[in-house]
Amino acid sequence: MSPPCHTSALLLVFVALAVAGAEQSEERSCDVIGDESSESQMERALLKKLEPLSPMRFNVTVQKGKTENYIYHFRVCREVNSTSHDFGGLVQTDIQNGKTTVIGRINETQVFNGSDWIMLIYKGGDSYGRHCSGEKRRAVIMISCKRGVTASSFSIISEEREKEQECFYLFEMDSSVACPAENSHLSVGSILLITFVSLIAVYIIGGFLYQRLVVGAKGMEQIPHFAFWQDLGNLVADGCDFVCRSKPRNAPAAYRGVGDDQLGEESEERDDHLLPM
Secondary structure, eight states, rough: OOOHHHHHHHHHHHHHHHHHHHHHSSSOOOOBBOOGGGGGGHHHHHHHHGGGTTOEEEEOOOOOOOOEEEEEOSSSSSSSSSSTTEEEEEEEEEEETTOOOEEEEEEEEEEEOOSSSEEEEEEOOOOEEESSSGBBEEEEEEEOTTTTTTSSSEEEEEOSSSSSSSSSEEEEEEEGGGGGOOOOOOOOHHHHHHHHOOOOHHHHHHHHHHIIIOOOOGGGGGGHHHHHHHHHHHHHHHHHHHHHHOOOTTOSSSOOOOOOOHHHHHHHTTTTGOOOO
């Protein structure tokens, strides 16, 4: 083989190896049960919502006497062990003998949600032996809303394996991804109040700048419409007097008390003896 051909062959081998390595390094994600065309918009949106949890790994240890001691390994829409290529999203490891059992696979995923929770289901796990008629295992993970926490409190709740069918492992965890969007809409009253305060601020600042820079006013005269605001108290008083007064201003008083006229008469009587005879 000529040197140019040999070099080309080596390049093709290197390119093929690079492509294969890239494909192996790319982790597979959840595949909802059914054809891709049958996936609903809700399912795609929920899987998108769970993506911040995909880089994390969760483990929980369960000890039941001396016979059943397990460690459960869980990842959200990722394989626990990507090198094994078994699609295992939730895997059980026996502490005593190191045996691993796939509880659920990410290529058989179901996802549901409520107002403040998301339920992730991995089906297609390894088959039961003596339990549940030998059907395949299934993992149900309930993700509850907890604001301010990316993910925490992963634990196993129970294992239902005494039925003939539909057995499952139930897990739970807390995460903010399951929380509904916070309602930040303002009420009508708040909008009106903000608008009113904004208009007042624009009026005062704009009027002040106009009076100072354009008119050349100084001191208190820089306040917009200063004469109006100065007379506002008198205008309010006049308006209140006009609205609230029930009788004309020149009407006599309805009562008569001890006045100057009475005092005057008494004074004249008392002063009579002082007049010259």
